[in-house]
Amino acid sequence: MSQSPILSRYSGIGAVPAPVTPPEGIAATAWHYGDPLGEQRAATTGVIVVDRSDRSVIELSGAERLTWLHTISSQHIANLPDRRSAENLSLDANGRVEEHFVLTDIDEITWIDTPGTHGEGLLTFLTKMVFWAKVEPVARPDMRLLTLVGPGALSGPVAEMLRIGPDAPVYAADDLPEAHHDDEPLGFWRRMPALGALPGGSDTPLPVIDLLVPESLLPYWWERITDAGATMAGSWAFDALRVAALRPEIDIDTDDRTIPHEAGWIGGPDQLGAVHLDKGCYRGQETVARVHNLGKPPRRLVLLHLDGSADERPAPGDPVAAGTRTVGRVGTVIDHFEYGPIALALIKRTIGADTELTAAGAAASIDPDSIIEESGVQAGRAAVERLRKGPR
Template sequence: MWGRNRRTEHQYCGLVSFEVAPSPILQVPGAVAGLPGSPDAAVAWHYGDPLGEQRAAVQRVAVVDRSHRFVIAITGKERLSWLHTISSQAVADLRDGESTENLDLDLNGRVQHHFVLTDLDGTVWIDTEAERGQALLDFLQKMVFWADAKPVAAADHAVLSVLGPRTAELIETLGVASLPETNRALALPGGGFLRRMPWPTADSFDLVVPRDQLVTWWTRLRAAGAEPAGSWTFEALRVAALRPRIGVDTDDRTIPHEVNWIGGPAEFGAVHLNKGCYRGQETVARVHNLGKPPRHLVLLHLDGSNDSRPEPGTPVTAGGRTVGVLGTVVDHYELGPIALALIKRNIPADTALEAGPCAAAIDADSVPSHDEPQAGRLAVEKLRGR
């Protein structure tokens, strides 16, 4: 239960973390828990073959325990229109069963919360990081005012992820006629729902299920052929897909343009550029129309010639000068040691970098382009007669 979480003194990437009750799936033979103090300490980091588990998730089908996610349920007739006004994504017109990502920004446009939401059968379901879940819930409850919307903690629900091209072979076990399209969800027999996600792989699905059915679903999926994979697998594939994790790949200065969170539901983003007012909109609009983000998220390849790995939050340097900060660091089954990092935008992709004990190189394909003409600047130039 989320009510059993306790605040702890250890720090991870600058966040005070919360102790989450260990998942019952940690009792599975071979399960190795995440490192104490890490965001994934309450679930299995791997089951004895972390690189093989990644291959299973890419080439076959694997199930990942992500039951440490904090789940919120919002009911009420105005749940979508109300949420639309206080968050960065356009959700007022979501269809039943549609999913998207969303952000809460502060007045300066800096990211406070990132969450995934699904509207299904009269309820908006939100899941987010355990460390930030209570703060997000507090914010939502404070912002209700007179709206017909009721956000509450859904401690009785948990998240499992199924990854891999052979997920279609689990249709009978899942009890659905077919797999949902990306960003769509289907109700599951016995409660909960199945939604298709655009990441970390092309075949990614979340099951949000009653917590008292967590072990039952795990056992059922395993019996149907899904291989067990730990959060190491999910993290490695997420990093390779350039998908940030709030609190690990972001800091208290991060704005959405820096971490690829721009876009509406159809673009698989978390910030809609053509919606009504919301907190932080001024910064989003200014960067989009007139400026460029000061940093951008890139994929780093780390020197794997020694066993040492830098920690998240380690400064990234070039010639002794700090040019960025390291986020998630993980070993990938094909790419070797890789990491996400927020790097100053003006650092060339071929710059020799260092991150703690490791030499590092920017993956050139991960560097976003900032050369597109901006509407605001084009308008200014037109007024100046240029």
Template structure:
């Protein structure tokens, strides 16, 4: 299992009924729930809820060449990213394996990047090392802290008014500045109505309290993670390992496809692997949703093997209880394993959700070209 550093405790842990996340987890230092984790999930889907995600590591990049420079060292097409928009992005190693996943927003001359707390220092170090002669200046941007706002009632006038806005952004990845500093951006996951708020760290409690006073329910990381798993959205270090390539984790696609790897660009580290898999092959594994037997004595742990007939066929990722689906998990499973295959994960019987299996039956363009050359 991936180790995560101890994070500074969020001030929101001092709120009534706040229960801290499990020690050693990636969300250590944040509220796990406020006494009703399943009800908090339901509010995030049907009503409005606000989640503390303030341990996300934030990086700020200034300089007139920040976008063209970042374009050359990452997987997403961001050279012409318009002001007030965002994109998901990856940093890959030379073999095309995923090292970092991050969300970036360009607003008012600054590119803001947020990533996993245990990867922020390494990512900042990599970016700083890669500047060379480019007019780009990465720095620690943790003066901003993240909250996530979920649910259809976020459109009610009181919610944006609590942030000093008339309305919230309507298009995925769109971002607008907040009057008190920071910004809000629309996200396409984990629900249909999802926003990330990056607010001045010293105003974290103030903004959170204003949103709950406006009708948003306080929800913990349990709620966010359960909805993320149900949406089959991976989290670096939990649902990926050191061998994961972008195709396995559903990160292929530009911003319009809600992906992190644009296929119409090249010249970035790891691009050869991405192009080879896309044009000629298929990924050895794919990310799927597992349903776990809730009657089992205990739950499996992230990183444990998933087996079929005693043979390891995959790696378990996030394990969580969902308010409707019960115990569920993400897993990287060998592509040849079908949803009908009985699986075991730790003490639990497990089954692949058939709706979560990627459709990979088409013939790639590169393979078609080879067949034409062979006269087939």
């Protein structure tokens, strides 16, 4: 099994690997460092650092990299400024999500990262779509991702050491301090959407900063960040905070029928989305436009509170039932330091928050704050109604 350099370093002194061994070629990372709930709590007052070396990284070079990627994906990035990031999707012909990835353009290179199980497939798709464009997609297994979560990611000793100002906008990016270390590039940081607060809830969102760095310098940056006061945290803490913030992970919280509206991925970078509604043609656009203008998605992503006394917890992919009727599927299941056992789930839109549910036999309830009702009249629907009524 391939291990991240961080897990290898701390495996005998507190680091606990995830209970599920990752597929071949994907680095194992720490699940926690002995206190998973305390690691989550540390993010609310200071800053935690999480090793996310299990993500795959792809480099795009070439003069047409952004305009080319714009034509084959869902986000409007043809004119993405230097040192800016965005989230993006690749859809199939029916508008179902095949890939979800984050991209950052810096110094005429576009860096893409995606869950490790999707790295090879995404690279294959990008390579296949090059044709005559001036772009070259290349896998970069030598690059690794670290993530900071908490108010200390934007202010305090860690932020000061990384030279990240408190007013850095979401999706901004810049070089890490010091141009090089032993003649090797140090990587860059970017700000991502916040974690930790439910939409409509009262909790304060937690700032998130990603660092993309060479694997050879991963221990170097880890030490500098922890020496500056960051708490080491594992994937358990990160997943608990993203679940509470309704941030889905492809394949775990989605299935082969998921469309972007169901997962909350609609919107340009300004709306923290991955699907821009005002861009040109791309594969799957017809479904996106039809749902946006005329219909509603059949399911929606919600937060479930699970019965902690149940003998067994549900697993991703397990059915959610209302009585004897299946009404959804379970995604990430995790223990949160405040909410207890929670999960993301894709549930039929007609199911209300007061519906009694079970997930793999365990009692479950929908957090009402996770349901965002759309009360406005859709533009396409309004136009149809005007046509039906005729001229006045």
